[in-house]
Amino acid sequence: MGGGIAAVLVSASYLLAAFLFITGLKRMSSPVTARGGIGWAGAGMVVATIATFFTPDMSNIVLILVAIALGGGVAWITGKRVAMTDMPQMIALYNGMGGGAAAAIAAVELFKGEAHSTMVLALAVLGGLIGAVSFSGSLIAFGKLQDLIKRSFRFRGQNVVNLALLLASVLVGASLVLAAAGPVPGMVTLFFGLALVLGVTMTLPIGGADMPVVISLYNALTGLAVAFEGFVLNNAAMIIAGMVVGSAGTLLTQLMAKAMNRSLANVLFSGFGDTAGPQGEVSGSMKPIDAADVGVMMAFAQKVIIVPGYGMAVAQAQHKVWELAKLLQERGVTVKFAIHPVAGRMPGHMNVLLAEAGVPYDVIYDESEINAEFDNTDVALIIGANDVVNPAARTDKSSPIYGMPILNADKSRNVIVVKRGKGAGFSGIENGLFFLDNTHMLYGDGQAVAAALIQAVKAL
Amino acid sequence: MIDGFIALYIFMLAAFTGYEVIGRVPTILHTPLMSGSNFVHGIVLVGAMVALGRADTTLELVIGFLGVALGAGNAVGGYVVTERMLEMFKSSKPAGGTAGGTAGGKKH
Numbered sequence: 001m002g003g004g005i006a007a008v009l010v011s012a013s014y015l016l017a018a019f020l021f022i023t024g025l026k027r028m029s030s031p032v033t034a035r036g037g038i039g040w041a042g043a044g045m046v047v048a049t050i051a052t053f054f055t056p057d058m059s060n061i062v063l064i065l066v067a068i069a070l071g072g073g074v075a076w077i078t079g080k081r082v083a084m085t086d087m088p089q090m091i092a093l094y095n096g097m098g099g100g101a102a103a104a105i106a107a108v109e110l111f112k113g114e115a116h117s118t119m120v121l122a123l124a125v126l127g128g129l130i131g132a133v134s135f136s137g138s139l140i141a142f143g144k145l146q147d148l149i150k151r152s153f154r155f156r157g158q159n160v161v162n163l164a165l166l167l168a169s170v171l172v173g174a175s176l177v178l179a180a181a182g183p184v185p186g187m188v189t190l191f192f193g194l195a196l197v198l199g200v201t202m203t204l205p206i207g208g209a210d211m212p213v214v215i216s217l218y219n220a221l222t223g224l225a226v227a228f229e230g231f232v233l234n235n236a237a238m239i240i241a242g243m244v245v246g247s248a249g250t251l252l253t254q255l256m257a258k259a260m261n262r263s264l265a266n267v268l269f270s271g272f273g274d275t276a277g278p279q280g281e282v283s284g285s286m287k288p289i290d291a292a293d294v295g296v297m298m299a300f301a302q303k304v305i306i307v308p309g310y311g312m313a314v315a316q317a318q319h320k321v322w323e324l325a326k327l328l329q330e331r332g333v334t335v336k337f338a339i340h341p342v343a344g345r346m347p348g349h350m351n352v353l354l355a356e357a358g359v360p361y362d363v364i365y366d367e368s369e370i371n372a373e374f375d376n377t378d379v380a381l382i383i384g385a386n387d388v389v390n391p392a393a394r395t396d397k398s399s400p401i402y403g404m405p406i407l408n409a410d411k412s413r414n415v416i417v418v419k420r421g422k423g424a425g426f427s428g429i430e431n432g433l434f435f436l437d438n439t440h441m442l443y444g445d446g447q448a449v450a451a452a453l454i455q456a457v458k459a460l
Numbered sequence: 461m462i463d464g465f466i467a468l469y470i471f472m473l474a475a476f477t478g479y480e481v482i483g484r485v486p487t488i489l490h491t492p493l494m495s496g497s498n499f500v501h502g503i504v505l506v507g508a509m510v511a512l513g514r515a516d517t518t519l520e521l522v523i524g525f526l527g528v529a530l531g532a533g534n535a536v537g538g539y540v541v542t543e544r545m546l547e548m549f550k551s552s553k554p555a556g557g558t559a560g561g562t563a564g565g566k567k568h
Contacts, residue, residue, distance in 0.1 A: 104527025
């Protein structure tokens, strides 16, 4: 790499970009400044991208511009068009793209087969492995959330297979690093093939309920891969931004796993949602109720707690639900929203939707804040939530979700469950709450049901 | 030039920075923040540009091209999604009854 004024300017721009990224992330971590945060980070990205064109010895400029226009254009259109409810899988998709890009950088470097120090080669290989796993794994996560892949695939000894794949990729990777005459192209291809397959087999068996944790993990992994490839390319902006995301993402992943009372190892290596094992018997029957009765029940209640879940997101019911809540508030009913940390497909998923509908923060409570209040609540209205209110998490040791902190909706005087049909939840676990004496089922699409409840309350 | 130990120092300090920045974040911001950090590692675009900029053989050109396209997708998609998500934190009044999908909430 030549020196010169251009190189200095590029480095200075990267320094500025790193500063803007960190400032942006810092601002995004407080509700007051969050909106501006993305602007700071975005400015950093623009500065870094423009500066890179002035890197010494750059050719293929036209190809670069075409690739940016292509990738950026597709992402712009899909990102603008996608519904709020589908955000989680889009994050998975864009994250996978980043992992793929990191793997591509590693691949170009390795195929070039230039002489590098052992450390540079090792980091190139490691970043390539992580990036490729994050790429194929994120695509599977996207496919699952988008319902392109319906079931969790499990087979005997999948952990052994995954371990074998990991070992094989590490061994082939090590051979690339140690090869005296530089990496052999055939081995490079084999290496990336193994890594891509590993990402697929690692992610396929993981149940839908664990997807938030997995996406967050892949996000952190992509950050790491970017940092490692940044070292290979001698690029400070990539090292800093990648590493910041790597550690922040790891912390975020831990917070999420903790909220579900599951260790990361548990998420990755256990067959969650596999209902084949012996589970506690669920006795009793589900009692249907109609919207008019529920309307009366809520209108004359003192306190109503609404528990939203993924079903509310699917039905786009958040606006109607908030309208219903306001109507009840006008009648003097205390209405609160209880949000489980992992309700929906991502932590904070429900908060985002409720914010979209205009629900103020001060009526939204998280699990630890509100759990004691269910005891003196007249009606708990559960809209499209399932596993996060399943009492089996407290009582049934054989249940896969045993030990996960849940919302104690079953303790309120009346529980109304709004649900589309009688099936088990996304994780495939039977929910004893639906069969309790104080529980009634209100079948229907979340939005239609909320509209019916609004009519029922208005008619009084 | 960043070599050996200097790089390790940067790795370490950046790791602590990430940890501290995210440290005490309310649950409500977890998804936007994950999305925001997803955008930030879109900086990989820059590296892919350099890789493609120095590619010689057809194979390197193809992989480099894919890398830049994917990196640009990461950066642009990450930005758009994060921006739309954070947009909603602005309004304190419901902006209208239509379901999600339309960006650009009313300024208030």
